[in-house]
Amino acid sequence: MSPIDREAHLNRWRQKPLVEKLLLALGMMLLALALKPWPAAALITAVMTGATLIGARVSPRVWLACATAPLGFLTVGVVSLVLRIELNGVSLAPGGIEAAGSLAARSAAGVTCLLFLALTTPTCDLLAGARRVGVPAEIIEVALLMYRFLFILADEVSAMDAAQAARLGHASKGRRLRSLGLVAANLLPRALDRARRMEIGLAARGWRGEMRVLSDRPGTTLRGVSEVAAVLCATAFLGIFA
């Protein structure tokens, strides 16, 4: 369903310790927001894109498809900064172009950080990490189960969609909306049915209400953390003084 998830599981840095990847991504994100866009944003964009594509060897095609997805939103944002609405029409806002430029640069840097994290670290690893920092186990379990169900339901939806298309359920906008309503209506009971059957499957394996599994994940190394810290400091330094 999600090419991002696939890359996250198959990339070269999949087994790198969670803390290191998270520290790098979130650290860079905060720097992108906190520092002046020039040159920090450019630097961050370059470093994070390099880390994703060269370091983790994520497929450039998948990366590009994800990187261009938020362009629509960015366009809306940028256009609103550049233009000024007055009673007698629309004109360029003073300093608008400059402001829009910084915003675009900062957003681009942020997106590369997000993509680095999403494409190198499976969501389930992040959730497991969240449990370790004290998010209640019950909530994490719901999230992990949801992660599991997502893929099952997405397959069911695409099959339903194909079945409807085959019977011309997409022939017009009105029919399409109706078909979509039918998908939604049929999917919820099926999802709940799945939940009921999975409960049987889990009970058969001795489930007592707590969902403990053994996950052996690589531990954080001092060296890895220092490396990430060094990259963050260097970026901060260059961003402030260059």
Next chain:
Amino acid sequence: MSALLEARSLTYAYPGGVLALAGLDLSVSRGRKLGILGPNGAGKTTLLLHLNGTLRPASGEIRFDGRTVGYGREALIAWRRRVGLVLQDADDQLFAASVAEDVSFGPLNLGLTDEETRQRVREALAALEIADLADRPTHMLSFGQKKRAAIAGAIAMRPEILLLDEPTAGLDRQGAALLLNELKRLSEAGTTLVFTTHNVDLAWAFADETALFSEGRVIAQGETSDVLSNPSVLAQAQLQPPLLVRLGMVLRDKGLLQGEAGLPRDEAQLLAMVGIGRR
């Protein structure tokens, strides 16, 4: 006979990278029953989704009546009214509250009047022998009944070609036999059938032609009697010949088969050929 529907060097990769079709060629002849066999993941379902335009190949083309098909809105609509699709899991295609209502989904989308639609629904339910279930809610049907309702939904659009993904999977022996009977009647009435299966014995008994899949390609297509009696090509698709073929071949090697050179197509034939006949 010229092909009614034809796939030419199709390639297709699912988002994420798996190459599901890798230069596949297949041709569907008018009025025949074509069985598609191959291991899990060979690309059988993916091909069916190409044959009605649900998926669009990365390269290669589909030809219908000798003309390359288009993927515009109108082209797809025209294509799908002629090619029906029945997916493996009937639950994926039953949406409406009752069987009759569900079967009416396609005809109404064709823009038929209520009267014509009602007529089509009646016919389709009769063809699958589920007229008595017309008002039953779809989620209260048994497995076999759901399968029938799903097929009725497809044939109510009177397609020329019906694509079926593993039509007998999960059905008990009798249910499968009845369903095959109904499909046979549809075929005799002129509908071209294309179906996938894991069951070589079923293909041997039912299909006029057989195509063997392996890793996104058709490695052999031809008359069932030729394709399924060729152990070396079957082995490439990780299949064994049908049991009747295996027995028949050993017997033939030993000179025990009487009559024409062919292999027995069903049990009675096998027995006749070894000179026994049914009691």
Next chain:
Amino acid sequence: MSALLEARSLTYAYPGGVLALAGLDLSVSRGRKLGILGPNGAGKTTLLLHLNGTLRPASGEIRFDGRTVGYGREALIAWRRRVGLVLQDADDQLFAASVAEDVSFGPLNLGLTDEETRQRVREALAALEIADLADRPTHMLSFGQKKRAAIAGAIAMRPEILLLDEPTAGLDRQGAALLLNELKRLSEAGTTLVFTTHNVDLAWAFADETALFSEGRVIAQGETSDVLSNPSVLAQAQLQPPLLVRLGMVLRDKGLLQGEAGLPRDEAQLLAMVGIGRR
């Protein structure tokens, strides 16, 4: 041999009112492979859910080691650690993010230490030959791999009895053959197997004992060679004898079968019996 697990005149109706089990008797003998055959809706799945305490009969009882089981929390837990269940749809059983994590769920619920659990996981993955998939997320497995992972999750608890609902359904020939091989190894290592199937030929080849279901009852249980060679009782369960039995019986009637009186259990036997042998 006394029964390890026994169902006595079970009745059960689903909330909607369908009588799924109607006075069913069945006994499971230690160390054997019991195949359950019967048409769609006969109650096979419902029975398996009773045999591990998921469903509780309206009347009748389940006996384990000669003692009536209880349905208290602790009793159920003790029961389920001895009786493993593998559902038909592997997606209903795989919940964790990776295969190894998923397989560790059962052992941890048994209260094993992390070290013991790790050992059990290794063993179970090795038994199903999926050790290389340990870190693979469950949603990136193929159909057959999911099936194996689900079975690994059950056997990691080292159950004495393993219940399997249609274990080979949807698998291709080779996948099914490999899985049956692995189940055979489990059986030889001492696990009692109970499985449902629609495939009489599979039961004929694999099961030591067979039970025939019809409308919520067991209409016959016994040695596979007896039950599946009895056409009249099979007909009650809407089944035909396995192909090898059908052929073997005709040949026997004609006095063409050599050797002992039995019917051929596999193809090689059939050929040997008609005095041909393999090439």
Next chain:
Amino acid sequence: MHIMEGFLPVGHAVGWFAASTPFVVAGGVSLRRILRKAPETRLNLAAAGAFAFVLSALKLPSVTGSCSHPTGVGLGAVIFGPSVMAVLGTIILLFQALLLAHGGLTTLGANVFSMAIVGPWTSFAIWKALRGLGASIAISVFFAAALGDIATYATTAMQLAFAYPDSETGFVGALVKFGGIFAVTQIPLAIAEGLLTVVALNALSGRAGQANEVAVLSGEAR
């Protein structure tokens, strides 16, 4: 449409996290209480949450031509109630950021506030109010979903206007700008989502057993 990564200045990002936290924590606490009592509810909740996620990834044919996505806000609020929706909505937004690169992490606080708090509470209030006034289920659901959708996007427009006030006309001017742009795309979408939700809940209530299960779910969750 969620606010993309990197779009909000630090102060705003932090501020919206702070604003959302109490709601999410309160939802989390009540959810935990439910799950302690009935552990199997987590399967239902997860399945329903996955359903909402998948729904929000479906393409909705919108009247303006471009394809858009439903929010699922109204459906979620009517089924689960707004307090649980705060938690489920947060998880959904996190998944959208990580699995679809839709939205962002530093902007998660702001997106949670609009889509998992304001939207569901609006839908829920309208649903209760209309039902209380004796409106039919269909009418109530339609307005709950459509207005919940609009409230979500109005909140987003407001968040953007706060972050980027117009140099002369200030917050109000920016709100007009952002709101104007959204209005063109979102009002038709809100109507579509309202209709979709009515069709979905209608068909659902046709299934007696399942409707009960949903009722139980919402009863427990509220």
